[in-house]
Amino acid sequence: MRPLTEEETKTMFEKLSKYIGENIKLLVDRPDGTYCFRLHQDRVYYMSEKILKLTTNFSRDKLISVGTCFGKFTKTKKFRLHITALDFLAPYAKGFGVAAKSTQECRRVDPMSIVVFHQADVGEFIRSEDTLT
Amino acid sequence: MLVFFPAPHVFHCEPTNMAACSVEELLAKAEQEEAEKLKSISVQKELDLEFDVGNLLACDKNRIETRDLREKKRNDFLRALARDNTQLLINEIWKLPTERVEEVIVAKLPEQTTRLPREKPPPKPKPPTKWEQFAKLKGIQKKKKTNLVWDETAKEWRRRWGYKRANDDTKDWLIEVPETADPNEDQFAKRNKAKKERVAKNELNRLRNIARAHKVKTPGEGLLPKAQQSKDELAKAVSVAKTSTASVGRFQDRLPKEKPPKNSGKKRKFEPLIGDFNSEKQKQLELLKIMGSKTPKLDITKAVNTQMREEDREEAAARRRKGAGGKGRKGNTAGRGKGKGPKGKGGKAGGGGGKRRGKPGKH
Numbered sequence: 139m140r141p142l143t144e145e146e147t148k149t150m151f152e153k154l155s156k157y158i159g160e161n162i163k164l165l166v167d168r169p170d171g172t173y174c175f176r177l178h179q180d181r182v183y184y185m186s187e188k189i190l191k192l193t194t195n196f197s198r199d200k201l202i203s204v205g206t207c208f209g210k211f212t213k214t215k216k217f218r219l220h221i222t223a224l225d226f227l228a229p230y231a232k233g234f235g236v237a238a239k240s241t242q243e244c245r246r247v248d249p250m251s252i253v254v255f256h257q258a259d260v261g262e263f264i265r266s267e268d269t270l271t
Numbered sequence: 272m273l274v275f276f277p278a279p280h281v282f283h284c285e286p287t288n289m290a291a292c293s294v295e296e297l298l299a300k301a302e303q304e305e306a307e308k309l310k311s312i313s314v315q316k317e318l319d320l321e322f323d324v325g326n327l328l329a330c331d332k333n334r335i336e337t338r339d340l341r342e343k344k345r346n347d348f349l350r351a352l353a354r355d356n357t358q359l360l361i362n363e364i365w366k367l368p369t370e371r372v373e374e375v376i377v378a379k380l381p382e383q384t385t386r387l388p389r390e391k392p393p394p395k396p397k398p399p400t401k402w403e404q405f406a407k408l409k410g411i412q413k414k415k416k417t418n419l420v421w422d423e424t425a426k427e428w429r430r431r432w433g434y435k436r437a438n439d440d441t442k443d444w445l446i447e448v449p450e451t452a453d454p455n456e457d458q459f460a461k462r463n464k465a466k467k468e469r470v471a472k473n474e475l476n477r478l479r480n481i482a483r484a485h486k487v488k489t490p491g492e493g494l495l496p497k498a499q500q501s502k503d504e505l506a507k508a509v510s511v512a513k514t515s516t517a518s519v520g521r522f523q524d525r526l527p528k529e530k531p532p533k534n535s536g537k538k539r540k541f542e543p544l545i546g547d548f549n550s551e552k553q554k555q556l557e558l559l560k561i562m563g564s565k566t567p568k569l570d571i572t573k574a575v576n577t578q579m580r581e582e583d584r585e586e587a588a589a590r591r592r593k594g595a596g597g598k599g600r601k602g603n604t605a606g607r608g609k610g611k612g613p614k615g616k617g618g619k620a621g622g623g624g625g626k627r628r629g630k631p632g633k634h
Contacts, residue, residue: 139544140541140542140544141541141542141543141544141546141551143541144558147555147558148558148562151555151558151559151562152562155562160563162559163556163559166552166555166556166559167552167556172548172552174548174551176544187545187548190544190545191545194544194545
């Protein structure tokens with residue numbers, strides 16, 4: 139396990155910024171504790187420093203997972219975000235939607251068809267009254 | 272082995288006395304000489320000699336009386352003994368089949384029967400090669416292979432390897448370009464190059480095996496004895512020599528203007544696992560700030576580089592134009608094409624500079 143290098147951090151943040159935009163600093167700098175990202179066998183884990191200090195007692199081959207796995211780096215050093223990161227991304231998400239079509243269909247479909255539904259909750263209409271037409 | 276001797280030569284003493292002139296005396300003398308000759312030819316020995324005619328060797332196992340080796344008669348006795356034994360050896364040689372070669376009678380010597388001892392010490396067993404070690408470890412047996420292989424294209428039997436071998440892929444006159452290959456690649460050259468690489472690799476391994484057998488130290492790192500050393504090789508040799516100390520080069524003095532070595536090791540260095548959390552946080556926040564600011568940071572260097580490249584290309588084009596005798600059209604298209612080039616990546620500085628340069632190119 140090791141901390142991420144500059145390039146790896148940059149790649150990961152770029153990916154995260156697509157989902158949560160500016161709010162990554164809220165993940166990095168948390169009021170309720172110091173959390174950090176660590177790399178273990180090409181997977182990025184997000185954990186508090188308390189857990190990190192406990193992890194030092196495990197050898198590399200015995201350590202399977204720490205904290206939550208945000209994603210992994212592929213062989214060509216691209217960052218793939220995993221579903222396990224959802225709990226942390228959800229509060230800061232730029233937007234939520236439900237896919238209207240499956241992935242394969244989305245690729246084949248014409249430009250004007252609907253691919254994402256935005257399911258609003260009950261109070262959204264009142265909250266964003268001004269922005270909605 | 273053949274032996275040349277000019278004429279039948281028999282050892283005998285010439286009669287010194289030629290005084291008597293009468294026929295009888297002459298006849299008697301001739302008879303005497305004949306007898307002497309015969310006597311000279313035949314030699315009586317107690318034990319027969321052992322002959323190794325191939326080596327021209329005769330072994331005399333007869334006993335020698337010590338009184339013969341007394342002071343006065345010694346030389347004569349030895350001479351007579353040598354003469355007799357040589358006569359016997361010559362007799363043996365005469366028994367061999369002879370032939371006449373250019374007016375010379377030549378006898379054909381048989382094989383040598385005496386076993387001579389070794390001239391040099393026997394060779395030490397060679398240490399096994401890398402392959403031999405591996406084969407022994409895995410239990411791989413050597414399989415006998417046929418000398419000739421059927422070559423389908425040539426419809427004949429050809430040798431398995433070597434000159435004019437069967438199924439030589441470098442000798443194909445037609446090679447299909449595979450779909451995944453670059454169409455501009457020369458497939459023939461590719462095959463030839465692969466073969467050369469295989470040959471070179473084989474040669475290298477052969478030499479390494481020899482070096483291992485003779486326990487010659489080959490330089491894994493360091494200078495190879497070549498005529499010209501490149502700068503990189505010398506630098507590497509210096510760095511290896513420097514680190515080959517007990518303290519791994521930490522206390523080695525440096526020359527006055529020598530720079531300290533950059534981390535030329537293969538190992539990457541990472542931050543410690545539990546470093547300073549605050550500094551880590553700060554670094555990440557800064558990174559986010561830079562990412563968020565949306566100003567292209569590296570574009571300045573990129574623009575400068577593209578600018579410099581542009582200038583170089585312009586100079587080259589100008590030189591070509593002068594050399595071609597002022598053919599303006601070629602210069603024009605070159606200038607315009609270059610002007611449109613760096614618009615995409617260079618940012619404002621690069622793009623503007625390029626465009627400005629394009630105009631003088633028209634002249």
